Amino acid sequence: MQPRVAVLLAAFNGKQWLKEQIDSILLQEDVVVSLYINVDQSSDGTEDFIDQLSKEEPRIHKLPFGQHYGGAAPNFYHLIKNIDFSQYDFVALSDQDDIWLTKKLVTAIANLNKSNADAYSSNITAFWPNGKKLLINKAQEQVQWDFLFEAAGPGCTYVLTKKFAINLQKFILMHWDAVNRISLHDWLIYAYARANGYRWFIDPYSSLLYRQHANNQVGANVGLSAFLVRAKKVLNGWGLNQSLLIANAVGLENSPFVSIWDKGNRLGYLFLSKHFWQCRRRLKDKFLFFMACISLALLPPQKRHE
Structure with missing residues (x-):
C-alpha cells in the first residue's frame, strides 16, 4: 500500500505560481497525496482559483476563506491546528511558489524509514527568473544547540511522521499564544523536535526548485x-x-x-x-x-x- 501523505500549503497572493506548485505536488510518485490549502486573505484572485481547483480535483481540500494571518507562520499554525492527521502516514509542508521534484516525498519517506527518524528536511535548489540556479546546502551535521538559532532548512522540505505530526499538533494547541509570537514556523518545528528528543534527518538531496522573486517572505540566503x-x-x-x-x-x-x-x-x-x-x-x-x-x-x- 502506498503511503498516505497530507500536504499542507499556505497561500497568499500566489495565483501566478500556484498551478505549477500544485501540479508538482499532485504528480508525486508512489504516494497518495491529499493537499490542504489555507489562503491568507488575498487580492489577486487566489481564493477563486483555489475554489475552482478544489471542485475539479478531489485531492485538493480548501480551508474556509476570509481570515487574515499576516505571514506564512500563522497560516501554517492554523493548518497544523485544524487538519486531522490520524488518517495519514506522513505530513508535509509546502510553499505556494516552488516546484517539487517528482520523487520528493517518496525519497523523504525512504530516508525517514531507513534512519528511524521522526522528521525530515533536505537541501534545495534556488532558481531565479533569469534561469540562474544555485544549490542551497543545509545538510551540515547537527550540533548541540543549533535548533535554538536556526531551522533545519526551508519548511517547504519538511516531511513529518504521523506520530510526530500529531504530537506537534498537541503542542501547538497547548501553547497557542506562545507559538503565534514566533515568526518562523520551520524554526519552531525543528526546535520542538530537537528539544523533545525526536530524531531529525537532514538530507543532502535537493528535493525541489526554490523560486526566488520579489515577494519571497524569506527566500534563499544568497x-x-x-x-x-x-x-x-x-x-x-x-x-x-x-x-x-x-x-x-x-x-x-x-x-x-x-x-x-x-x-x-x-x-x-x-x-x-x-x-x-x-x-x-x-x-x-x-x-x-x-x-x-x-x-x-x-x-x-x-x-x-x-
Whole structure:
C-alpha cells in the first residue's frame, strides 16, 4: 500500500505560481497525496482559483476563506491546528511558489524509514527568473544547540511522521499564544523536535526548485542584500529574541544554557560567543554567529524586539 501523505500549503497572493506548485505536488510518485490549502486573505484572485481547483480535483481540500494571518507562520499554525492527521502516514509542508521534484516525498519517506527518524528536511535548489540556479546546502551535521538559532532548512522540505505530526499538533494547541509570537514556523518545528528528543534527518538531496522573486517572505540566503537583511535582524536583537521565545515555548527557559543569556546583557552575549561552535551548523554561520555575539556585547543595550 502506498503511503498516505497530507500536504499542507499556505497561500497568499500566489495565483501566478500556484498551478505549477500544485501540479508538482499532485504528480508525486508512489504516494497518495491529499493537499490542504489555507489562503491568507488575498487580492489577486487566489481564493477563486483555489475554489475552482478544489471542485475539479478531489485531492485538493480548501480551508474556509476570509481570515487574515499576516505571514506564512500563522497560516501554517492554523493548518497544523485544524487538519486531522490520524488518517495519514506522513505530513508535509509546502510553499505556494516552488516546484517539487517528482520523487520528493517518496525519497523523504525512504530516508525517514531507513534512519528511524521522526522528521525530515533536505537541501534545495534556488532558481531565479533569469534561469540562474544555485544549490542551497543545509545538510551540515547537527550540533548541540543549533535548533535554538536556526531551522533545519526551508519548511517547504519538511516531511513529518504521523506520530510526530500529531504530537506537534498537541503542542501547538497547548501553547497557542506562545507559538503565534514566533515568526518562523520551520524554526519552531525543528526546535520542538530537537528539544523533545525526536530524531531529525537532514538530507543532502535537493528535493525541489526554490523560486526566488520579489515577494519571497524569506527566500534563499544568497548575496550581499540577503546578508545585510539578516545582519540587521541579528544586531537589532530580533534574532536572539526569537531564540528566547522558542526556548520558552519548547520548555527550555530554565535550561542552564539558556538562563545565562536570556537577559540580553553583555555577559550573556559573551557567553554565547564562547559557545558559537555549538550554535550553528554551517562553518561560515558559526563565525558569523560569533561576530554577531561580540558585536551585541559591544553595542549599547537595546530594547528587545518581539
